Amino acid sequence: EAGVTQFPSHSVIEKGQTVTLRCDPISGHDNLYWYRRVMGKEIKFLLHFVKESKQDESGMPNNRFLAERTGGTYSTLKVQPAELEDSGVYFCASSPWTGGSNTEAFFGQGTRLTVV
């Protein structure tokens, strides 16, 4: 079974440019999460999709970040325009919908974004 896949693995862009990160969750997983780790700090929650709907986007830093999950399959996270402080590793995770709690999230390898 394929795991959570993220593209690209590494992106270097200039301040002010736009970048789009992609996440392909495990097939059949309705829950999809985005997290971010700024260098040396903790991994922080950004948002949570259930299928195509945003369940919780309380962790999104500001309106320069836009996440979508059209059709409830893969998700994209766009940063426009990128700023220096957006640099970090962006993780995607997915988990099955079990109708309750106590589910395990499976993570991708992350996308390292460097804004110069």
Place this chain on the structure above:
Amino acid sequence: AQSVSQHNHHVILSEAASLELGCNYSYGGTVNLFWYVQYPGQHLQLLLKYFSGDPLVKGIKGFEAEFIKSKFSFNLRKPSVQWSDTAEYFCAVNPPNFGNEKLTFGTGTRLTIIP
């Protein structure tokens, strides 16, 4: 709001040494507890988890963790480490509330094992 503290930022051990990584959390209710590991160049993967029941949890690769509710702790242990355990380790929690499974992570502990 919940928070997770990992007090050891970088731990260096020789092979065969015993390991204990600290994790304390701050949350006023019941929590699920996790340890994730990220080996160099790989994805985050689950080492072990605690939802309920026996507070001593066994995970993969010989790791275990003990949930001590009175101390709000979930320390990770391994009796004898190997060079291949070199990785970054993350403690995480989430409240077992329906529809609210987002994880709160600690800052991570980098473990370096010297052959």
